[in-house]
Amino acid sequence: MSALFCLLDHEGVLAVHGAEAAKFLQGQLTCNLNYLDATTSSLGARCTPKGRMLSSFRIVPLADGFALAMDRALAEPLRAELQKYAAFFRTTRLVDASSDWVRFGLLDGDTALSALGIDLPPAAGSVCPYGAGLAVRLHGGHSELWSPAGEAAALETRLSTLLSRGSLNDWQLAQIRAGVGQVVEATRELFIPQMLNLQSLGGVSFKKGCYTGQEIVARMQYLGRLKRRLYRLQLEGDTVPAPATELFSPVHGSSIGEVVLAARSAEGVELLAVLQDNAVEDGRLHLGSLEGPTLQLLELPYTIDADRDIQH
Numbered sequence: 001m002s003a004l005f006c007l008l009d010h011e012g013v014l015a016v017h018g019a020e021a022a023k024f025l026q027g028q029l030t031c032n033l034n035y036l037d038a039t040t041s042s043l044g045a046r047c048t049p050k051g052r053m054l055s056s057f058r059i060v061p062l063a064d065g066f067a068l069a070m071d072r073a074l075a076e077p078l079r080a081e082l083q084k085y086a087a088f089f090r091t092t093r094l095v096d097a098s099s100d101w102v103r104f105g106l107l108d109g110d111t112a113l114s115a116l117g118i119d120l121p122p123a124a125g126s127v128c129p130y131g132a133g134l135a136v137r138l139h140g141g142h143s144e145l146w147s148p149a150g151e152a153a154a155l156e157t158r159l160s161t162l163l164s165r166g167s168l169n170d171w172q173l174a175q176i177r178a179g180v181g182q183v184v185e186a187t188r189e190l191f192i193p194q195m196l197n198l199q200s201l202g203g204v205s206f207k208k209g210c211y212t213g214q215e216i217v218a219r220m221q222y223l224g225r226l227k228r229r230l231y232r233l234q235l236e237g238d239t240v241p242a243p244a245t246e247l248f249s250p251v252h253g254s255s256i257g258e259v260v261l262a263a264r265s266a267e268g269v270e271l272l273a274v275l276q277d278n279a280v281e282d283g284r285l286h287l288g289s290l291e292g293p294t295l296q297l298l299e300l301p302y303t304i305d306a307d308r309d310i311q312h
Contacts, residue, residue, distance in 0.1 A: 003108040004166030005159045008144065012075030012098035014057075014068045016082075018091040021065035028082060028212055029059070030193050032205035036061055041125045041136055043203030044068075045183070046078060047213030051192045051220070054078060056183040056203070060127055060136055060146070065092075067146075072098060073185040102152035104145045104159060105171045112162040113143065125202065139201060140178030140301070169240075173263040173270060179300040181230050181260040181272050186244040190258060194220055195274045197230045200304050228257065228276050232298040233285065235262075235269040241287055248290045249279035259287075270298065 016025060022033045031044030041060040045053045055078050057070040070078070079094045086092045106112060113120050118135045120128045126137040133155075134146040147155045175182070181196035192213075193204045199221065206218060220226045235241070240262045246255040256279040262271035273295075279285065285295040 003106075003111065003163050004170055005104050005106050005109060005112070005163040006166040006168060006171050007156075008069075008103040008105050008168075008171065010072060010168055011069050011103065012072035012096065013101045013103075014070070014075045014079050014082075015062065015065065015095045015097035015100070016068070017062070017065040017093045017095065018089070019064075020089040020091050024086060024089040024092045025059075025066060026208065027210065028085060030198065030204045030211060030213075030217065031059065031202070032208040033059075033066075034208065036066075038129065039121075039127050041127050043125075043180070043198060043201050045193050045196075045198060045203060046081070047193070047211075047217065048189060049213055049216075051213040051216030052189040053183045053191050053193060053196070054081065054188060056181070056193075056196065056198065058136070058138075060134060067097060067101070069103065069144075071182060071184040074183070074188065100149055102147050102149050102156075104147070104156065105166075105174075106143045106145065106159075106163065107166060107170060107174050108141075109143055109163055112159065115162055116158065138178070139180050140174055142174055142178075169263045172261060173265055176232060176261055176263055176270050176272050177301070179230065179232060179272070179302060181274075184243050184261075186242065187258065187260065190244065191260075191274055192220060192226075193217055194226050195228050195230065196260065197300075197302075197304060200302055227278070228274050229304070230260065230272055230300075231275050231280060232300050233271050233273055233295040234265075234267060234298050235271065235287060235293055235295055237268055237293065238264055240264060240269055241271065245288060247273055247275060247295065248286045248288070248292065249276075249282060250284055250290060251279045251282045252276070253290065256285075271295075 257275035
């Protein structure tokens with residue numbers, strides 16, 4: 001894939017401001033905010049008491065709090081949900097800041113970052129402030145530029161002189177190849193964090209203490225009862241299945257999982273899906289029905305290591 005940039009307007013931003021923002025969010029989210037500072041971000045999720053994800057996001061530091069980037073349709077519902085608990089933290093203010101920020105995704109864009117004077121470290125989650133904006137390193141080596149809305153047009157013009165303009169499909173294909181799933185409106189409350197391998201991507205802490213849904217999430221990790229997780233697959237053709245589209249296997253004769261994210265590639269369609277492990281072992285996977293198109297398993301760029309994943 002060549003060096004590209006694209007507008008990330010499929011996502012929204014929830015901002016949490018105030019002196020007690022970290023304390024408030026620490027009891028609400030799966031990630032450990034004690035590891036975050038001005039140069040560090042994290043993946044994370046907000047769960048129901050039963051451990052089902054209401055949203056997944058990347059959380060980045062702000063001067064007076066944090067910003068969470070997620071599926072655009074989920075930003076306002078998450079703000080309303082968290083607002084019920086923010087009443088106990090008087091200095092905390094929650095704002096749907098989707099219109100305040102314009103975000104650009106850069107694929108293989110380190111040369112462009114250097115031209116902009118941005119020295120972004122290679123480690124996933126790294127953050128480098130620049131002016132009033134932020135540069136963020138993602139899994140897979142790609143990056144995001146966060147710009148205040150009033151400065152975005154000038155940044156977009158500059159990027160267009162440094163990189164080719166890509167599409168949202170290009171961006172989501174890179175996300176799929178990095179093995180990073182995402183909760184969208186159609187998959188809200190379908191998955192627990194480990195089903196998206198979030199613990200292997202640093203988005204779940206098993207050391208920080210209580211948060212909403214923590215008991216269920218921890219039980220799944222320590223007792224080894226999880227039988228469904230994220231896989232990467234390939235499909236012939238150019239029809240991109242929507243998130244929550246069911247997958248089937250003759251092992252069960254019924255649905256054994258759901259599409260998380262899909263995008264076109266040069267070879268057809270690649271996708272991430274949450275699947276039952278025994279159906280994957282059998283290998284006969286079909287989209288939409290038992291008679292639907294056949295799916296081929298592809299590798300993820302990381303391994304699932306239970307001992308490593310509980311250290312954070």
